[in-house]
Amino acid sequence: MVNRTAGALALMLLVSACGGGGQGAATDKVLRIAMSSPGEEQIKVWKDVAAQYEKAHPGAKVELNFQEDDLYQTIGLQNLLNGRQAPDVYFEWAGDRLRTRVKDGFAADISSQVTTGPLKGLIPDEAYKRTTIDGKTVMVPFAADVTNVLWYNTKILADAGVQPPKTFEELLTACDTLNAKGVTPIASGNKDLWAAGNWLSHLVSRVVGEQSYQDVLSGKAPMTDPAWERALGYVAQLHDHKCVNSSANAANDNEGAQLFFQGKAAMHPIGAWLVSWALDEAPKLDFDYVNLPAMTGGAGDQDSVIGVVTGYVINARSRKVKESAEFLALLNSPANAAAFVKAGTVPQARAAGAGQIDARTTRLNDLLAEARTVVSPPDTGYDLKRADALYRALAAVLGGVKSPKEALAVAG
Secondary structure: OOOOOOOOOOOOEEEEOOOOOOOOOOHHHEEEEEEEOOOHHHHHHHHHHHHHHHHHOOOOEEEEEEEOHHHHHHHHHHHHHOOOOOOOEEEEEOOHHHHHHHHOOOOOOOHHHHHOOOOOOOOOHHHHHHHEEOOEEOOEEEEEEEOOEEEEEHHHHHHHOOOOOOEHHHHHHHHHHHHHOOOEEEOOOOOOOHHHHHHHHHHHHHHHOHHHHHHHHOOOOOOOOHHHHHHHHHHHHHHHOOOEOOOHHHOOHHHHHHHHHOOOEEEEEEOOOHHHHHHHHOOOOOEEEEOOOEOOOOOOOOOOEEEEEEEEEEOOOOOOHHHHHHHHHHHOOHHHHHHHHHOOOOOOOHHHHHOOOOHHHHHHHHHHHHOOOEEOOHHHHOOHHHHHHHHHHHHHHHOOOOOHHHHHHHHO
């Protein structure tokens, strides 16, 4: 559960288990691992796992390369993979991005490492479903996250006489009621486009249907389809009913969350990582969630869940495939799985279930596991340029800058 903070020009953080970056070690003894920053608590666990590996492999060095999330996702990882010191192991999202890594020759077939090697039995077989391409396992799944639900402040809704909305019509009514009481209905920090973009893309999929959603984001069909204009019409209604803070497109995701944490907004659409975030920054906040309210008459599955499977890929060009698999096995050991749970994430490892997990997180995991339809976020499941075009269109309509038709015409 990654807290995706803004700042695409953030500097790379390069550390080793001992904080020295691996200088003086023989090149073939250095195991390089790259990822978007998972947050300070998880970084502590990663450093400890690296130290464990070094202790078990005398002379080896582990270099942990953490990059700010937006940088890593756009140009950071690509530059690393094509650099002189490419990572042996790297973080990735399942979906179109993973397929691209396979096509470009950056994802090793690790099937044997999973069936008979060091990774055998550590992670349930079903968890590999979305990390297997053309019959080859190419990624070790680490986490499965619901990337957007509608969180709500229990007390604010109760005081306003508002029930957690189950339909879009109920959501609009809730917005009107909360506005009349001087409460901002929904807080969003959409400066980097993904926060509201993820939420509203799920809404679009519910209206246009999953096949149209996939065809458009895969570049097989234009966004100018009448169903898409209808979908963005609902986004325009959110603006007309003043559902979202007027600063949404100027505030970053952290600022949007703070409005919710401080009780200045009744609801907040964001992912599963809000649980650990809130427990750290607003421990007294009484909050819960509902899945995206149903879109009456929509062509999609109205019980769909938007989510991602993330994990770690062993670089097919690495000379240390075996060592990389051993490191990932150590990462998913019972003790380290428990440490990650304590740090705020729930690994796919079998042993993670024995840790202390917040009840809301458990319910979110069940929601994703039991979903009939899982929708991929545009910026992780599909082409980034296409995702960006949709996110910009959604932001323009949510902010009242463009009509649905105008926004879609620009997006193409």
